Amino acid sequence: MTAGYAPVPTTTRRKDLLTVEDLVVEYPGKGLFAKPFRVLHGVSVEIAEGETLGLVGESGSGKTTLGRAVLGLAPVTGGTITFQGKDISHASRKQRRELSQDLQVVFQDPYTSLNPSMTVGDILAEPLGIQGISGQQARRRVQELLDRVGMPLDAMGRLPREFSGGQRQRIAIARALALKPRLIVCDEPVSALDLSTQARVLDLLLEIQAQTGVSYLFVSHDLDVVRHVSHRVAVMYEGQLVEQGDARQVTQEPRHPYTQRLLLASPVPDPDRQAARREARRELAEQHATVTA
Incomplete structure (x- = not known):
């Protein structure tokens, strides 16, 4: 990252x-x-x-x-x-x-957060329809959303299973953005x-x-x-x-020992640095256990 x-x-x-x-x-x-x-x-x-x-x-x-x-x-x-x-x-x-x-939400799993039986166009149009927006206005909005998240317009007629995980999450983000x-x-x-x-x-x-x-x-x-x-x-x-x-x-x-442990838990590509971070994290955990005992 x-x-x-x-x-x-x-x-x-x-x-x-x-x-x-x-x-x-x-x-x-x-x-x-x-x-x-x-x-x-x-x-x-x-x-x-x-x-x-x-x-x-x-x-x-x-x-x-x-x-x-x-x-x-x-x-x-x-x-x-x-x-x-x-x-x-x-x-x-x-x-x-x-x-x-x-107030909207983007969930963790793009594989389960989208209805597998609905086309992408219907998924994005659904929240618009609930708010009384339909027809050509909804279609134009769906096209705008797909363009905003970098998805092709032909995605409207396809099902979620036809896309990769990253593409599905883009669709989920587009759905969250539908109502601005x-x-x-x-x-x-x-x-x-x-x-x-x-x-x-x-x-x-x-x-x-x-x-x-x-x-x-x-x-x-x-x-x-x-x-x-x-x-x-x-x-x-x-x-x-x-x-x-x-x-x-x-x-x-970070000032708090728990945040310091979270930071040390992030992996780094250097094996020696990773080993040192692992050891430092273990020592912090032991210190925290002693303080809270």
């Missing part, structure tokens, strides 16, 4: 698009008298207009749950989620339908792709952001991927934020 940083938004005055304050998410425990299982413990983050917040952590850290809570797919037990100045913590189904025009959203939750959008395809998809996301001003909540377990696209980075560990700040600072000079 080519190291890089998303360009800083040109707005001199920060205007938050999404604000999450003291968010708590709990799921019912298994069994009649079991206590609820708390996944998020008072998490607070903000995303400005035209900004990417990279949310990074290992599996089970709670990062995907945060994205799902923003989308209304996880229960909000406490705290608030504010989008465009409105509290959407407990939005109704009707309100969520209205929100879909400004203000914020897209990207849930591990490149983890199922090979490295060269990852780089192309990440560059596409950056290009789209530069053209449209869309904001991203970019969820990933890979600090190197997050570094490539984010303005700011938030690091999650066991349902809590342990570090948050400018992408360059967090990914080059």
Whole structure:
């Protein structure tokens, strides 16, 4: 993965698009008298207009749950989620339908996120039809979307299985862009792709952001991927934020031992450096275990 940083938004005055304050998410425990299982413990983050917040952590850290809570797919037990100045913590189904025009998602697996029985044209036209856009206007919009993500126009009449993983993810991104959203939750959008395809998809996301001003909540377990696209980075560990700040600072000079371990977990091509990083990571893990014991 080519190291890089998303360009800083040109707005001199920060205007938050999404604000999450003291968010708590709990799921019912298994069994009649079991206590609820708390996944998020008072998490607070903000995303400005035209900004990417990279949310990074290992599996089970709670990062995907945060994205799902923003989308209304996880229960909000406490705290608030504010989008465009409105509290959407407990939005109704009707309100969520209205929100879909400004709040979209790109899922992890391009092989399962697209309906295999629908043509690409129908997949991209579906959200437009739900919003009352149909006919020639929808067709023109679908053509614009395919052009924006670098797909040929003849893709409209083909099925998702006829494309590669990277092409399918481009189609998924086009679907997310169909209604011109203000914020897209990207849930591990490149983890199922090979490295060269990852780089192309990440560059596409950056290009789209530069053209449209869309904001991203970019969820990933890979600090190197997050570094490539984010303005700011938030690091999650066991349902809590342990570090948050400018992408360059967090990914080059992390302060928290857990973030340091994530950085050392990123592979490097030099075997000797890789061995040294592995040893340093092991020592950090031992130190952390001693402190928390």
